[in-house]
Amino acid sequence: MSTHVFESVTRFATRAAVPIVVILGLAAGLAAMLFTGAAEATLLNDPGPYVRFGLPAAKFVFNISMALTLGALMFALLILPRARGRGRSRKQAAAKTGAAEDEPLNGLWEKTLKIAEVASVVWTISAVGVLVLTMADTVGAQAYVDFSNQLGVFLTQIAFGQLWTLIVVLIAVASTLCFGTRSYLGIAIAGVLGVGAMIPLALMGHSAEASGHSQAVNSIGLHLVGVTIWLGGLFVIAILGSDLAKSAQLRTTIERYSSFALIAFAVVAYSGVVNSLLRVHSFDDLMTPYGQVIVAKALGTILLGLIGFWHRQFVIRRLGAAASAAREFWRLIVVEFVIFGATMGLAVALSRSQPPVPQEPVGDPSPAEILTGEPLPPPPSFARYFTEWSLDPLWVVVAVGLSAAYIAGFVNLRRRGDTWPIHRLVSWLLGMVLLVYVTSGGVRVYGEIQFSAHMIQHMLLVMVVPLPMVLGAPITMLMRGTKARTDGSRGVREWVLWLVHTPYMRFFAHPIFASVNFAGSLVVFYYSGVMKYALEWHLGHELMIIHFLGAGYLFAQALIGIDPGVKRPAYPLRLLMLLITMAFHAFFGISIMSSEVLIEGDWFGNIGADWGYSAIEDQQLGGGIAWGIGEFPTLFIAIMVAVQWSKSSDREARRIDRREARTDDAELRAYNDMLASMARQGR
Structure with missing residues (x-):
């Protein structure tokens, strides 16, 4: 009976992972947009309801498929063995890292690459959808007049369109590599290209033109990487499901992913705080609809962190030894997907909502603000070189990590x-x-x-x-x-x-x-x-x-x-x-x-x-x-x-x-004998 219950919970977690996140994410995002007013039509040049609601939905699918693709590549590169059922001694592992290219592939590793293939296709299609809808959202009601010509101008002459074109190209190449290679190096290149697609996303992030531009860009980039590692890995575990549960690699795989998830949680929490402080400056700002959505998103992140802590402390170490631990693990996985889906939806809604702190450049900027985006600091002095700070979230995370x-x-x-x-x-x-x-x-x-x-x-x-x-x-x-x-x-x-x-x-x-x-x-x-x-x-x-x-x-x-x-x-x-x-x-x-x-x-x-x-x-x-x-x-x-x-x-x-101690000065004695021989020959 316990085995039947265990398999039932595993099958449910495997089949329901993606639908749970998608349904709850879309529902939470819609509710948050209605709450903050982001779903309302603009007074001037409104692009229409299809764009207002379609663009957030496309972005949500884009984010989910991005997490799944990169999470699968992470498992293939850093967690699962490539070769089938062949361990190595420490000496062999040091002499030859990883599996040879001609060795039979591990079934879980191959299935993980299949996940990356399917997800990368969805990622590419959703990226194209976001690109087109972004053009319509930028142009407004006039987008439907001479649509193809305006799309061409957007792709080639507008910075926003050029960045999205670059994103689509990077994702498409990464997807092609997922289908075309099974080598470690090829998969690593696909992963690098996928992560590289996040750079334009960060550059286009909220408040990109406001004061604190560097902090905003780097914190958004860190946030994207952290969420992708965390949610993407969770997706892969759920989709591998019963195959992973039946294998001898279950506990090792979960332990390795848990270490990455812990790092990802710390990065997500830190970058989220940095990014929120750029848009919410006071307690009154938190009381606005935008601030309350931030609070709800923060609570979701904290709950996910607590579940991860419970996994590490009380569940993972018992995996494989107790059926109750396995059932508890898969139940917690389902709960994580519920919270993750809602949190992702809130994040997309925030990207479409107007923060209480203005994100536009100041009306009458100084020359320094025009060039750097920041106010001119006070006159430099020796002391101010140690008292003036502008934290770069990226390098803080690198140094602390x-x-x-x-x-x-x-x-x-x-x-x-x-x-x-x-x-x-x-x-x-x-x-x-x-x-x-x-x-x-x-x-x-x-x-x-x-x-x-x-x-x-x-x-x-x-x-x-x-x-x-x-x-x-x-x-x-x-x-x-x-x-x-x-x-x-x-x-x-x-x-x-x-x-x-x-x-x-x-x-x-x-x-x-x-x-x-x-x-x-x-x-x-x-x-x-x-x-x-x-x-x-x-x-x-x-x-x-x-x-x-x-x-x-x-x-x-x-x-x-x-x-x-x-x-x-x-x-x-x-x-x-x-x-x-x-x-x-x-x-x-x-x-x-x-x-x-x-x-x-x-x-x-x-x-x-x-x-x-x-x-x-x-x-x-x-x-x-x-x-x-x-x-x-x-x-x-x-x-x-x-x-x-x-x-x-x-x-x-x-x-x-x-x-010389080992040889009893053999070299010195040989040298002395040589000199003596030369002396005798000279005489």
């Missing part, structure tokens, strides 16, 4: 009795603190309006922040602090080690290329016009941070790194590389100091700040900063190279002493 992962690895090593130098832990955490400051502190605030402050941010990113990160030896920590997968699947550990040892990464990490990239990127960025995109485009700014942080990390890794994956030159050559690179760096700073031509004059020359010095004087100060700020990191790296050289010499001397 990497810090937590490193600490978890450190604790794991200590629990099993292994040692790990405490100074490496401190060094890594220091690097994360510096990363948050550089991306969210005073240098970021003033870096948007001052060339000198931008140069400080740049120099810290490329020369200071990477040093403690490299000395923290994160790859070595990952290898020692986490367990290797032995069932043929790939976790984060296996993917990182695969990436480190790819020919492409070895090329980029080669000391010569790392040095050229480190020094040459400065000239390219400041003298080729690339800097313009980092100033004007939010995505360009984030890519700038990623590039220069990576360039500095690879350069430091080539000189003083501890982690594997880099073939480092001899110590004298390292010092020579350092001197040549820093000499080039100094000439770069001098060239800016002596220049009378304003770099990106359309930006820095029109910022409207009257602080007692001109833009060209500030730029020349920035050149001096570029020249001078590199002296301290250079000295530090030189000292570290000398220390490592000395330690290497000591280790080599001890190795020779041990060898």
